[in-house]
Amino acid sequence: MPSQKEIRSRISSTISTQQITKAMKLVSATKLRKASDAIVRMRPYAEKLKGIMANLQDSIEDPQLAVYFQTREVKNVLLVVITSDRGLCGAFNSNVIKRTRQILTEKYAEQSKSGNVTLLCIGKKGAEFMRKLKYNVDATYMQTLTVLDAEKAFELGEHVLQSFRNGTYDQVEVVFNQFKNAATQILTNEVILPVTPQVKSVDAKKVMVNDYLFEPNKVQILQDLIPRSVKTQIYRAMLDSLASEHGARMVAMDKATENAGELLFSLRLAYNQARQAAITREISEIVGGVAALEG
């Protein structure tokens, strides 16, 4: 049985750990609120973009726009892997990494073998891990998440679009955690380039097509609109990932605080037992001593 002193020091270290996890939970909760506000703020923009896109659907097959829709033979692949900069958020990062490796070994096995897959890692954790595994890592935009705003995300988007247009990559896919609510993230991987035209069937009929004037013309508007929507998609994925990260951390820290509480309970029990045992031993020693004197 450990001594009282040992147990006492374990109790005090558990208490301080619990205080830290509790504080981290509160910090994550605040950051989560901020991050989900950002998602809400970008929603009208994304929806309007989608609305305009729906209105222009009939011109989507114009040859001038083919560069975005054409499926080329997939030789070079870019995987955008969005993780977090910091750890202590449960399985958040390892889920993304696991999915990425799965994609690499299954979907892009051939390209991966010949070294034609580049991982554009956003977030320190993923970048470090993938680098350790000797994958082809492009870490130019690793720090984008530290202070995330649309401008930075669009810059990254422009870079991705540029390298898709000039043929550096034939397919671009994003792996990230989609934000559902604070406790749930949906691990998602989406092909963002080439663009898959939106489902034209039922939805297209519902959207009221107005007689718009187009200035200068439909195709030119789409030439601006499609890259914009791809960039918005990337930005959205980053915002989602950020909110998911804080949600995951909040849950992980909540669990940790709870576990620390349980540990404290059993430690205190052990401490009291040890204390009681010591008292009992002392009493019996005294009684024994008295008996020896009297005898």
Next chain:
Amino acid sequence: MKVEILTPDKTLFSGDADVVTVPGINGSLQILENHAPMIANLKKGSLSIKSKDGKQQFDVTGGLVEVLKNNVIVLV
């Protein structure tokens, strides 16, 4: 008419206006009350909104404008 300027980060402006001037890709466009439905590309330039409360200016680096039933929505 109602005007909204949206960026991915936030809503830059939202309110009533009498005249909106936007930098169209082929020259400046002025949008007044009851303008026909229109979707237009914008280029880099400044966008101005004139309302009862005065005139406001925003610098944009390109974008889109949609006009529909006295609702002007600018995406920058």
